[in-house]
Amino acid sequence: MNIVFRADASLDIGSGHVMRCLALADAWRQQGARCHFACRAHPGNLIAKICESGFAVTELPNGAVESRGDVLDADPLPSHASWLGADWRTDADATQRTLQALEPDWLVVDHYALDGRWEQQVRRHCKHLMIIDDLADRTHDCDLLLDQTLDRTARDYSGLVPEHCLVRTGPRYALLRPEFAALRDDSLRRRASSAWRSLLITMGGIDSFNATGRVLAALSRCELPQDCTVVVVMGRHAPWIEDVRERARALPWPCEVKVDATDIARLLVKCDLAIGAAGGSAWERCALGVPSLVVVTARNQEGVARSLARAGAVRLVGDVESVEQTLPAMLRTIGSRQLTEMSSAASKICDGQGTGRVIDTMRIWGVQVRRMREDDLELVLQWRNHPDIRRWMYSSHQISPSEHREWYAGAQEDRRRHLLIVEEAGVPFGFVQFTQTGNDGVADWGFYTLPGAPRGSGRKLGLAALNYAFTRIGLRKVRGEAIAFNEISAAFHRKLGFAEEGVLNDRFFDGATYHPVLCFGLEAAEWLGRQ
Numbered sequence: 001m002n003i004v005f006r007a008d009a010s011l012d013i014g015s016g017h018v019m020r021c022l023a024l025a026d027a028w029r030q031q032g033a034r035c036h037f038a039c040r041a042h043p044g045n046l047i048a049k050i051c052e053s054g055f056a057v058t059e060l061p062n063g064a065v066e067s068r069g070d071v072l073d074a075d076p077l078p079s080h081a082s083w084l085g086a087d088w089r090t091d092a093d094a095t096q097r098t099l100q101a102l103e104p105d106w107l108v109v110d111h112y113a114l115d116g117r118w119e120q121q122v123r124r125h126c127k128h129l130m131i132i133d134d135l136a137d138r139t140h141d142c143d144l145l146l147d148q149t150l151d152r153t154a155r156d157y158s159g160l161v162p163e164h165c166l167v168r169t170g171p172r173y174a175l176l177r178p179e180f181a182a183l184r185d186d187s188l189r190r191r192a193s194s195a196w197r198s199l200l201i202t203m204g205g206i207d208s209f210n211a212t213g214r215v216l217a218a219l220s221r222c223e224l225p226q227d228c229t230v231v232v233v234m235g236r237h238a239p240w241i242e243d244v245r246e247r248a249r250a251l252p253w254p255c256e257v258k259v260d261a262t263d264i265a266r267l268l269v270k271c272d273l274a275i276g277a278a279g280g281s282a283w284e285r286c287a288l289g290v291p292s293l294v295v296v297t298a299r300n301q302e303g304v305a306r307s308l309a310r311a312g313a314v315r316l317v318g319d320v321e322s323v324e325q326t327l328p329a330m331l332r333t334i335g336s337r338q339l340t341e342m343s344s345a346a347s348k349i350c351d352g353q354g355t356g357r358v359i360d361t362m363r364i365w366g367v368q369v370r371r372m373r374e375d376d377l378e379l380v381l382q383w384r385n386h387p388d389i390r391r392w393m394y395s396s397h398q399i400s401p402s403e404h405r406e407w408y409a410g411a412q413e414d415r416r417r418h419l420l421i422v423e424e425a426g427v428p429f430g431f432v433q434f435t436q437t438g439n440d441g442v443a444d445w446g447f448y449t450l451p452g453a454p455r456g457s458g459r460k461l462g463l464a465a466l467n468y469a470f471t472r473i474g475l476r477k478v479r480g481e482a483i484a485f486n487e488i489s490a491a492f493h494r495k496l497g498f499a500e501e502g503v504l505n506d507r508f509f510d511g512a513t514y515h516p517v518l519c520f521g522l523e524a525a526e527w528l529g530r531q
Contacts, residue, residue, distance in 0.1 A: 001033035007110040010042030015205030016280040017110040018046045020175040027355045038098050040085050044237040058098045080112035092121040099125035116141040148174040150307040171350035174283035179265040181352030187269040187288035191343040196272035198229050203277050205235030211320045216247040218327040230255040278305035287352035291342035312345035369468040372419035386451040422461045430461040441476030462496045470524040480520040483508045493520040
């Protein structure tokens with residue numbers, strides 16, 4: 001997989017767009033993908049951060065914002081067009097040159113200043129185009145759209161995206177780094193009962209309006225526990241960083257200012273209460289069940305903040321101007337019960353697994369599952385008789401054409417058997433069979449991919465086939481088996497979410513030795529809930 005990301009950071013834009021793209025890029029890299037960024041060097045950019053993370057960056061040239069767009073565009077430009085730092089056509093021209101050189105499978109765009117006009121111009125240079133948005137305020141020409149906003153639904157994008165576009169919405173798809181899911185259980189256990197003595201303040205990497213300084217000013221007039229500790233997290237480009245440091249030194253409690261912290265997940269686990277913005281960091285706090293007081297630092301955060309407050313996950317302080325007046329009184333009302341209630345509500349909003357869900361969606365975009373036809377017989381027989389396939393089968397002999405046709409004819413007359421072909425861009429690359437064992441919605445499955453198929457084909461097949469089984473066939477449960485020495489198959493089942501349900505001893509005979517077989521099961525409710 002080859003992926004290009006188009007995202008910017010600046011004093012106006014903030015750091016969140018680039019940071020969530022970095023989370024997705026890093027997760028893809030762990031699965032062998034090549035990722036490349038295209039960014040403009042605005043004041044406050046994160047190009048150095050991207051390079052430090054090990055990704056190549058193409059730096060796009062700055063240009064005139066008010067150029068050709070004002071003259072040639074019949075429709076108004078996006079409300080955030082000034083954030084681009086160039087005319088959209090100039091930006092598209094520069095981005096196209098990068099795409100022509102890299103020929104990506106996916107172009108991922110996370111930018112409020114770009115819309116369907118820009119996307120239409122560049123999409124011919126990539127196989128698929130994904131948009132990350134939070135606003136639902138402009139048209140897009142894309143294959144996949146992600147909006148992780150709480151209470152957002154696909155209906156909000158009706159008429160704004162093409163009919164073929166997949167729309168994924170809500171914090172279940174929040175792009176978080178893996179440590180948030182890894183530390184989730186420890187964080188939730190820590191919050192079973194607690195008072196607050198450690199406070200974490202995180203207003204985003206830039207914090208142009210100095211919400212952090214206002215929070216510290218408010219804290220200086222509060223009666224906090226004597227053993228209270230305060231940690232402030234900021235980015236290196238925050239314009240008010242020296243003011244914050246000065247205010248931190250003046251507090252009567254220990255207050256540490258961390259710049260470009262790389263261990264934010266652990267800092268959140270350790271804190272009892274967080275004061276933060278309602279941007280992307282809100283999903284980090286929810287994933288770890290951290291009770292929060294939320295300050296609205298940008299207009300597009302207002303809806304998210306209200307939704308979080310309605311869900312009981314946060315207390316809403318208000319906008320930046322109201323912090324010093326509202327925060328002291330609010331802190332006086334926060335006790336152990338309120339902390340526990342907020343933690344429980346927050347943990348139900350986001351589980352930290354969203355990045356994996358987005359990758360799975362990207363991986364199987366364009367993958368189709370259809371019923372096997374008679375004209376597939378020859379191809380499937382070639383696959384089935386390949387030595388790399390036969391060695392894992394209970395019946396490992398060479399299948400004859402007549403035996404193969406008899407098997408197919410029998411399946412056509414048996415409504416309990418579902419023979420399926422999995423293909424991508426119209427090209428078959430795998431076979432799956434579901435065999436229902438009765439009328440209770442339970443089926444056994446078997447599968448194999450094209451011998452020598454590219455890396456990742458098996459996961460594409462599994463994801464697409466299980467979606468088909470639970471949504472199209474309507475199965476309640478799928479069962480699978482793996483010979484004990486077939487570690488790849490066992491790991492494959494576990495990665496797809498199957499639970500190991502038992503062992504059948506002496507089930508498989510290889511001609512010389514009997515081997516046990518591992519039994520796996522996956523319930524529809526669990527699969528659909530995860531997806």
